[in-house]
Amino acid sequence: xxxxxxxxxxxxxxxxxxxxxxxxxxxxxxxxxxxxxxxxxxxxxxxxxxxxxxxxxxxxxxxxxxxxxxxxxxxxxxxxxxxxxxxxxxxxxxxxxxxxxxxxxxxxxxxxxxxxxxxxxxxxxxxxxxxxxxxxxxxxxxxxxxxxxxxxxxxxxxxxxxxxxxxxxxxxxxxxxxxxxxxxxxxxxxxxxxxxxxxxxxxxxxxxxxxxxxxxxxxxxxxxxxxxxxxxxxxxxxxxxxxxxxxxxxxxxxxxxxxxxxxxxxxxxxxxxxxxxxxxxxxxxxxxxxxxxxxxxxxxxxxxxxxxxxxxxxxxxxxxxxxxxxxxxxxxxxxxxxx
Amino acid sequence: xxxxxxxxxxxxxxxxxxxxxxxxxxxxxxxxxxxxxxxxxxxxxxxxxxxxxxxxxxxxxxxxxxxxxxxxxxxxxxxxxxxxxxxxxxxxxxxxxxxxxxxxxxxxxxxxxxxxxxxxxxxxxxxxxxxxxxxxxxxxxxxxxxxxxxxxxxxxxxxxxxxxxxxxxxxxxxxxxxxxxxxxxxxxxxxxxxxxxxxxxxxxxxxxxxxxxxxxxxxxxxxxxxxxxxxxxxxxxxxxxxxxxxxxxxxxxxxxxxxxxxxxxxxxxxxxxxxxxxxxxxxxxxxx
Numbered sequence: 137x138x139x140x141x142x143x144x145x146x147x148x149x150x151x152x153x154x155x156x157x158x159x160x161x162x163x164x165x166x167x168x169x170x171x172x173x174x175x176x177x178x179x180x181x182x183x184x185x186x187x188x189x190x191x192x193x194x195x196x197x198x199x200x201x202x203x204x205x206x207x208x209x210x211x212x213x214x215x216x217x218x219x220x221x222x223x224x225x226x227x228x229x230x231x232x233x234x235x236x237x238x239x240x241x242x243x244x245x246x247x248x249x250x251x252x253x254x255x256x257x258x259x260x261x262x263x264x265x266x267x268x269x270x271x272x273x274x275x276x277x278x279x280x281x282x283x284x285x286x287x288x289x290x291x292x293x294x295x296x297x298x299x300x301x302x303x304x305x306x307x308x309x310x311x312x313x314x315x316x317x318x319x320x321x322x323x324x325x326x327x328x329x330x331x332x333x334x335x336x337x338x339x340x341x342x343x344x345x346x347x348x349x350x351x352x353x354x355x356x357x358x359x360x361x362x363x364x365x366x367x368x369x370x371x372x373x374x375x376x377x378x379x380x381x382x383x384x385x386x387x388x389x390x391x392x393x394x395x396x397x398x399x400x401x402x403x404x405x406x407x408x409x410x411x412x413x414x415x416x417x418x419x420x421x422x423x424x425x426x427x428x429x430x431x432x433x434x435x436x437x438x439x440x441x442x443x444x445x446x447x448x449x450x451x452x453x454x455x456x457x458x459x460x461x462x463x464x465x466x467x468x469x470x471x472x473x474x475x
Numbered sequence: 476x477x478x479x480x481x482x483x484x485x486x487x488x489x490x491x492x493x494x495x496x497x498x499x500x501x502x503x504x505x506x507x508x509x510x511x512x513x514x515x516x517x518x519x520x521x522x523x524x525x526x527x528x529x530x531x532x533x534x535x536x537x538x539x540x541x542x543x544x545x546x547x548x549x550x551x552x553x554x555x556x557x558x559x560x561x562x563x564x565x566x567x568x569x570x571x572x573x574x575x576x577x578x579x580x581x582x583x584x585x586x587x588x589x590x591x592x593x594x595x596x597x598x599x600x601x602x603x604x605x606x607x608x609x610x611x612x613x614x615x616x617x618x619x620x621x622x623x624x625x626x627x628x629x630x631x632x633x634x635x636x637x638x639x640x641x642x643x644x645x646x647x648x649x650x651x652x653x654x655x656x657x658x659x660x661x662x663x664x665x666x667x668x669x670x671x672x673x674x675x676x677x678x679x680x681x682x683x684x685x686x687x688x689x690x691x692x693x694x695x696x697x698x699x700x701x702x703x704x705x706x707x708x709x710x711x712x713x714x715x716x717x718x719x720x721x722x723x724x725x726x727x728x729x730x731x732x733x734x735x736x737x738x739x740x741x742x743x744x745x746x747x748x749x750x751x752x753x754x755x756x757x758x759x760x761x762x763x
Contacts, residue, residue, distance in 0.1 A: 181580075437582045
């Protein structure tokens, strides 16, 4: 005989307001309009207000770095959870974008507002071309190959002593004005976030998700899987290169450390903590992790240990992440039911 | 002649790196990205057993093998068992463990010239005019013996056969009463202690360096990809191919390009024969 406690279970039910606001009827009531728009407005206004709320230059700089990591984290989330390509080499994108922006700036004297878009397009093209041979790979194999790329690029620059070798490229222009720098990255985060959310629900996004779930079916429908993967990598690499380009203009320096592990690990940790597959989650994760890592700056490489342990804990005990948990609480309620 | 001798030694070293990874991934489908980290960690365990605890060399090697096996089992039992089957989570979890171990060691100040393990036998001899120290000879002999032992283990013992059964068809293996979780635990423990084995055998050739953790992982995986998993012959052949290619590039192009060889080997294999040298159909489906 089982006890009473064993005979009940939790059930989750959508809140009435969620069901009502799913349809066009949301437009008929202020309450439902608010239900839909408040979370989005809180996000948009909150992110826009962040630079204003920060005390002093130092923390404003931290906000820029948060946004730069947020690009990377979103690109990881997009590739991993909407295309099924787990890329452990975010640093490859950062480094490529960073070096391209740095070279354009120092050699041709182009201003940051030209080099950043140029680095985005060029860098994405370079990364995609270099990754194309590996695109047929799946899962573990793709992960390991992408892990190798940044190590390999760093070695290559060291060995050939090109692009300033181990010293890196110095004397890169910064943004003309700190407010331009702040608001450029902040607005880009919002644009990319909502752009990606829209993209994954278009027909293209549907095909990409099909590639993740069952690529044989996509192939059977007469679509070229590798071409779609290349397109997705182009988008993700573009975001990575954008963060690299912003980073070199913020620090006014490009070097081998742009291929370092930090840029591969922190975005992954942010994605897992924030909630994988939500695209908002990674931004939230960065908002938590990057300031935490600034506070831990004195500990050196112990920071990486710290992210890794958080990462393991989250993936084992709370693999859904904060955002998914929050969405569930917002949309659904739980209750015990007798069986 | 030098190329032949050092190429052989390098190839056996590569095979030793890859054995543990291949065993774990080949049997339980767990990509153990912490393999390289366990390799470095066991080097430090051996060092501290030898220098801090003052144990004799043989005892500290045995201790290292056992401790690393236990660490591997702990990683499986407390972390991997919960994420098993979710590929993305498996990769991220093991990778994070690897980073925690390696960066923790780096933070702990384990770097520099001070951390070396002594050779088993000092001195050197010459083979066909090339001087080779005894340690490198031992690496080749013990490495070859290890591959043979593993082959015998997986083909002629109950546990080994159970592991292979899991690799072929997990569901059928479960029906025959093979405990899948137990076997994965055994595989992780064995794989980790193989990493430790490689470490104590190869580390006397140089310093114990934290960075080598990443290289070992990459080399191990490139050997597995080129060779095709589940086939010992393929892994050994791949180790020899990559090993000789590395020595040749080091001699003719410069040692900076050694890592490029591994990457090129992976890419070429995937383009020309995606299932690996001796891979079977199952792997082909998994990869492309």
